[in-house]
Amino acid sequence: MIPISWYLLLSALLFAIGAAGALTRRNGISIFLSIELMLNAANLALVAYSRLWNARTGQLVVLFVLAVAAAEAAVGLALFIAIYRQRRTIDVNRMNLMRW
């Protein structure tokens, strides 16, 4: 059986990649994909522990996360389309009107 540490390592790696992408990317869709990566890193860790401790709760939470991610994707993409129609760009650096 593959030790838990391998799963966790993969999960941490995926999360780090996702976080780095979310912080550095300027394209809205790219940030979105990075966030999906982070969510799935978390899912992986949950499933791994669920298997290790033989507890179903972790898998259940993953289903919730998937549902939330789907909803988030729907809302987020709709927002980006709306923004693109207004401003012809989805560069987040140019979405900086909400400030003092």
Add this chain to the structure above:
Amino acid sequence: MDLIRDLLWLIPLLPFAGAVLNGAVGRRAPKSLITLIGLGAPLASLVLALVCLWQFNGLPLEQRHVEAMVYHWTTGDLNVDFAFLLDPLSAVMLFVVTFVGFLIHVYSAGYMGHEEGYRRYFAYLNLFMGAMLLLILGNNYLVMFFGWEGVGLCSYLLIGFYYDQEFPPYAGKKAFIVNRIGDFAFLVGMFALFAKFGTLDYKKLFDQIAADPSSALAPSWLGMSLAAFVALCFFVGAMGKSAQIPLYVWLPDAMAGPTPVSALIHAATMVTAGVYMVARTNVLYQLAPGVSGFVAVIGAATALFAATIGLAQTDIKKVLAYSTVSQLGYMFLAAGLGAYSVSIFHLMTHAFFKALLFLGSGSVIHAMGGEQDMRKMGGLKKALPITWATFGIGALAIAGVPGLSGFFSKDAILAAAAGSHQWALYFVGLLTALLTAFYMFRAVFLTFYGEFRGTEEQRHHLHESPPSMTVPLVLLAIGAVVSGWVGITFIPGWDRFQRFLLPTVYEIAGHKRVEPELGRGGEFGLMGLAIVVALAGIYLAWRIYGGARGAENGAAWEGGHPGVQRVLANKYWVDEIYDRLIVRPLAWTSRVILWKVVDNGVIDGLIKAGAFAADLTGHAGRLTTTGNIRNYSLYFFLGILLLFWWMTLS
């Protein structure tokens, strides 16, 4: 007795209710309704007071102390009841206040009839009556203080009644502030009494002290016995309220108020509250001979001092104002000599003749269209016969012409001074009597005799006042004549007033009360002297101010003594001296130290420092709000890291 208990609390309550009603009826209430409320309340009080007094008079001597409890005001350590007391002393005051007070209310309805603020005037006047009745009917010092402050407030409100002019509000503030000085001492005295005896109830206090004087003779503050300390504090309070040296300065300025107010508050009732308080506290004054002597000296000094100023005043109300200060001095002279009943006797007769004189002057001012300067009057006898006759009776009474009230009461005071062998005080009193007769008849001659010196327009306007004003004048004139007949000391059996008041002067265990004694012969001799002095004063006034050209002769005579004239007309520059010594340094301290340094510097500085700190953090904080989503996600990320770090710590 039960009837008194049932009715007593209504007497002060009704005027209060009248004040509230008149305050509530609204701006468009008809004048008749305002008059009905304004006069009805004091009339009801008067009727109730007369019923109570009639019942009271029927009680045997030892029962003449009726207390009516309303409710427990406070509980715990400071246990004070809201309760009323009718004893001979408050009975006399009750009669004077309700009777004279009601007459002045009636007069006011005529005098103030055409004024703006008729409703406000009657609301204040009723409020005053309520507070004054509370002052005299309370059975402890706290209730008295409540009324004491209430009358002070009404005095302030009514002096400043014409608030759209410049001087009256200023005079009102002056009266209020000067009175605060005295009130502070009154409070301190009450605290000292309470700290020692744990009660402020007259009967409990005085019974305790009279039975065991040593408790009050224990040393206390300022190196004085407790009795002396409290007596001194109370007298300082009385100095403020009753306008004695050095706190008399507010009373002459108080004449800025409407004339009936001067008659009611600043002559007949409120200013005598200090005399009432001293007489009420006679137990402590008996135990403090030093303070009593001080009271007598201040009283005599005030009597003479104010009388001299009265000689040179040209405003008819100012003459009467200084005369009031002077007569109050007489009352304190008597109280200081231990002749408490005589002092209250003079208080009563003075209430009649001085209210009469003030109302008479009001009638004159009314007829002259607001003119108060006697130099512009003259010859009013024909146009104002009733005013002339009643004012003349008042002047004869205050001058001490035999047969009228002022003669008996003033003579009793002088007899008390002579009987105590205080010859200096006696001669000061005698000299004051001479000056009193002189300045009063100077006013009479300048106002009612000689040629008319006003304008043609005023001459056409001259008229006798309406009955609502002349009827009170006549009734008060009767009082000014007969009120002295109840207390004739030199006819055996006629000193009923003094015997009536005797129970309120406490007998103190192991402390012999020194009754001023004077042989019959001596008394008649001194009385003859007093009569001569009074007539001499009137004669001198007639020689100088009488006759058709009295005003010119008088002015020439006054001009013949320019130095004296200047000093007296300027009232010894006391106001100016106070201004330099007290008012300006105080104003300077307030403006420069308290305002510019403490308020602007320290207090505003602290507030501004707080505001500056908030502003600074706001400016620092707004730098983080860039509007850039990637910055926000970085904060978010760092925040999560911080949270994790914190969670792994534990």
